[in-house]
Amino acid sequence: MKIGMLMTPHSTKRTSPLMSEVLALLEQWNVKVEVVYPDDRVTLLLGVRVEHDLYVLKAQTELAHSIAGALHAVGAPILNPWPVAVMMRDKVAAMRRLQAAGVPIPDTWLISSPQRLAALLEEGPLVIKPSRASKGHGARIVWDADELEDAILPGGGPLLAQRYHKPDGADEDDRKIYCIGGQLFGVLRKVSARTFREKCGEPFTITKELRDIAMRCADAFGVELFGVDLILRDGKPYVVDIHSFPGFKGVPDAALRLADYIYATARLAMAGRMIGGRDDDLAAPVAKARSA
Amino acid sequence: MKAVVFGPGRIGCGFVGQLLHASGYELVFVGRDAIADHLSRVGRYVVRLTDGCEDRDQEVPGVRALRTSDVEAVAAAIAEADLVAVSVGPRNLPAIAPLVAAGLRRRKTPLNVIAFENCTDPGVVLRDAVFTCAPSLREAGHGFSGALVSRIVTQRIGELEGDEPLVFLGDPTTSFIVHGPSLCEPFPHIEGLRAVDDYGAWATKKLYTFGAGHAAAAYFGALKGYRYVHSAIRDPEIRSAVLSAMEEGQRGLEQRYGPELAGDGAELEAIIARFENAALNDPVSRVGRDPRRKLGPEDRLVGAAHLAEEAGVSPRRLALAAAAAICFDCVGKPHAEAQERSETVHTVSGLDPQSGLGRQVSEAFTRIAEWREADNVLLSLKELVWSWARCPLMPQPVQLRKLG
Numbered sequence: 252m253k254i255g256m257l258m259t260p261h262s263t264k265r266t267s268p269l270m271s272e273v274l275a276l277l278e279q280w281n282v283k284v285e286v287v288y289p290d291d292r293v294t295l296l297l298g299v300r301v302e303h304d305l306y307v308l309k310a311q312t313e314l315a316h317s318i319a320g321a322l323h324a325v326g327a328p329i330l331n332p333w334p335v336a337v338m339m340r341d342k343v344a345a346m347r348r349l350q351a352a353g354v355p356i357p358d359t360w361l362i363s364s365p366q367r368l369a370a371l372l373e374e375g376p377l378v379i380k381p382s383r384a385s386k387g388h389g390a391r392i393v394w395d396a397d398e399l400e401d402a403i404l405p406g407g408g409p410l411l412a413q414r415y416h417k418p419d420g421a422d423e424d425d426r427k428i429y430c431i432g433g434q435l436f437g438v439l440r441k442v443s444a445r446t447f448r449e450k451c452g453e454p455f456t457i458t459k460e461l462r463d464i465a466m467r468c469a470d471a472f473g474v475e476l477f478g479v480d481l482i483l484r485d486g487k488p489y490v491v492d493i494h495s496f497p498g499f500k501g502v503p504d505a506a507l508r509l510a511d512y513i514y515a516t517a518r519l520a521m522a523g524r525m526i527g528g529r530d531d532d533l534a535a536p537v538a539k540a541r542s543a
Numbered sequence: 544m545k546a547v548v549f550g551p552g553r554i555g556c557g558f559v560g561q562l563l564h565a566s567g568y569e570l571v572f573v574g575r576d577a578i579a580d581h582l583s584r585v586g587r588y589v590v591r592l593t594d595g596c597e598d599r600d601q602e603v604p605g606v607r608a609l610r611t612s613d614v615e616a617v618a619a620a621i622a623e624a625d626l627v628a629v630s631v632g633p634r635n636l637p638a639i640a641p642l643v644a645a646g647l648r649r650r651k652t653p654l655n656v657i658a659f660e661n662c663t664d665p666g667v668v669l670r671d672a673v674f675t676c677a678p679s680l681r682e683a684g685h686g687f688s689g690a691l692v693s694r695i696v697t698q699r700i701g702e703l704e705g706d707e708p709l710v711f712l713g714d715p716t717t718s719f720i721v722h723g724p725s726l727c728e729p730f731p732h733i734e735g736l737r738a739v740d741d742y743g744a745w746a747t748k749k750l751y752t753f754g755a756g757h758a759a760a761a762y763f764g765a766l767k768g769y770r771y772v773h774s775a776i777r778d779p780e781i782r783s784a785v786l787s788a789m790e791e792g793q794r795g796l797e798q799r800y801g802p803e804l805a806g807d808g809a810e811l812e813a814i815i816a817r818f819e820n821a822a823l824n825d826p827v828s829r830v831g832r833d834p835r836r837k838l839g840p841e842d843r844l845v846g847a848a849h850l851a852e853e854a855g856v857s858p859r860r861l862a863l864a865a866a867a868a869i870c871f872d873c874v875g876k877p878h879a880e881a882q883e884r885s886e887t888v889h890t891v892s893g894l895d896p897q898s899g900l901g902r903q904v905s906e907a908f909t910r911i912a913e914w915r916e917a918d919n920v921l922l923s924l925k926e927l928v929w930s931w932a933r934c935p936l937m938p939q940p941v942q943l944r945k946l947g
Binding site for chain 2: 437466503
């Protein structure tokens with residue numbers, strides 16, 4: 252079994268061992284894993300061909316997406332499909348897709364510059380963020396029209412403004428729901444988290460309502476691997492972001508679960524039964540039942 | 544030397560045939576039309592032995608095969624054979640008995656028949672079925688024994704319509720145990736064969752350690768949402784629970800059969816190491832299938848738990864594994880009725896849900912079933928913390944790390 256991993260070079264400042272653990276597990280399972288750093292090499296377009304049984308698009312850079320797009324174009328099986336990864340990176344498209352699927356999101360506007368938001372601020376604060384960014388980069392809360400002058404975000408491009416709902420909880424808890432192979436995992440994280448351990452947060456048992464919302468997100472994109480950020484305001488949930496390959500921090504046994512899912516999907520791909528199909532022999536019993 | 548092998552399946556080809564070939568036997572398989580025709584046409588197959596790190600292909604050449612419908616040819620082959628081996632599945636033993644009997648009737652000398660089946664005393668089952676077909680064979684001195692196979696053979700790779708040899712994927716274990724007193728002279732010399740006097744005890748040992756551990760790994764793995772046994776067993780909680788379940792069974796074996804047969808902790812660790820072998824591609828769904836059979840009163844979970852109780856050991860993990868097996872059986876039935884679980888515990892496992900082991904299983908099942916939903920997975924086996932719940936309360940953090 253051969254798997255190609257499109258990744259960004261691991262920074263020494265980051266301490267998440269998730270992908271290292273995933274790679275180690277897959278190698279223990281006799282999988283030949285080739286790690287590809289699209290941003291660190293010159294890629295001959297003609298040389299982009301299907302050389303692995305499965306590709307995993309972990310890197311979320313523009314170039315990584317382009318390489319994934321090229322692989323997609325020549326029929327490569329990709330765990331987290333390229334069109335979905337691209338759409339999730341485009342917050343405008345992703346939010347509209349979620350909205351259309353009945354997922355509750357805050358009121359959202361698309362703008363070219365923050366200065367146009369003055370009237371909306373009379374109704375309450377807004378979160379402004381670039382339409383193509385991840386991990387909260389460039390996002391800021393604007394409470395007053397006076398702040399709009401300084402709210403020009405780096406990089407240019409369209410902006411997304413969302414009504415800001417102060418999360419419930421003393422420490423403005425940040426809630427994540429991660430999906431690995433159709434299984435959901437809730438993680439509660441303090442906004443004030445500083446250390447790696449704090450940033451991992453604590454798992455929580457998801458309510459039926461949140462589970463249904465997460466499953467609507469999954470169905471909206473037709474994927475089994477993603478993460479959503481959500482907030483609860485007065486007990487009402489709002490999805491504020493979605494990621495095609497998040498870090499899964501705080502998910503119990505995340506690396507093992509992720510490796511198990513990647514391995515099973517690669518087996519499906521080798522048997523020509525991927526993607527979008529479901530294999531009755533290999534799907535976990537829970538997933539089988541859900542599909543039934 | 545010639546051997547007739549009934550059942551060219553995973554164990555028949557992937558274990559029996561390979562060892563017989565290695566021991567100098569010429570092989571004649573007897574099977575269903577499609578595979579018999581394939582083996583006849585190709586004349587060989589490959590056994591791929593893998594320990595998880597390294598694969599080793601062993602070709603089994605010079606293979607002949609007959610259709611089960613060709614009674615005359617099968618009987619003639621048995622008449623000339625030095626050994627008959629059977630691996631057709633326990634339920635099919637009565638169906639092949641007339642064929643075996645037809646061959647044995649033609650013989651002038653006694654012959655050994657070894658049944659490599661995963662059931663209680665398959666040698667006796669087959670012998671009785673053969674004697675029912677041909678009572679005169681009772682006095683002919685033929686030997687009938689079961690065989691306990693330790694190799695896991697998970698897959699057959701290849702197309703029966705094609706001309707490429709089939710590949711059978713298994714682990715490298717070669718040992719198997721037969722009941723020595725049940726076999727006749729000349730005694731067969733086969734690589735890996737170990738003859739014992741107390742076959743029943745060894746069969747129980749295999750079922751209550753390896754079988755119990757394998758099933759527990761699958762059922763716990765299903766609860767936590769893993770797809771493969773090799774993944775599930777790397778989950779520290781599952782590994783610990785599976786080891787504990789096997790230890791409970793081993794304590795019972797020690798009490799009944801003594802420490803030598805029961806084995807030690809290292810033996811259980813070696814079993815766990817075999818479950819880690821990813822090259823076998825053993826899905827949880829395959830290992831866990833047929834849970835009702837595995838919940839039988841004498842079978843790997845409930846039987847081992849009874850034995851543990853007899854030794855004064857509380858079979859807590861075996862009871863949890865049995866409850867997980869009932870859940871596995873209930874997948875797709877979100878809220879199993881109390882009556883249904885009571886029925887499973889009572890009628891399938893022969894337990895009283897109100898007392899003793901039955902109560903332990905029933906209570907464990909109730910704790911699981913209360914939360915079990917089709918797409919729900921356990922975050923913690925130890926604390927029975929679930930991924931999601933129907934409760935309308937605000938989500939509360941779960942201190943899994945503190946729970947350890």
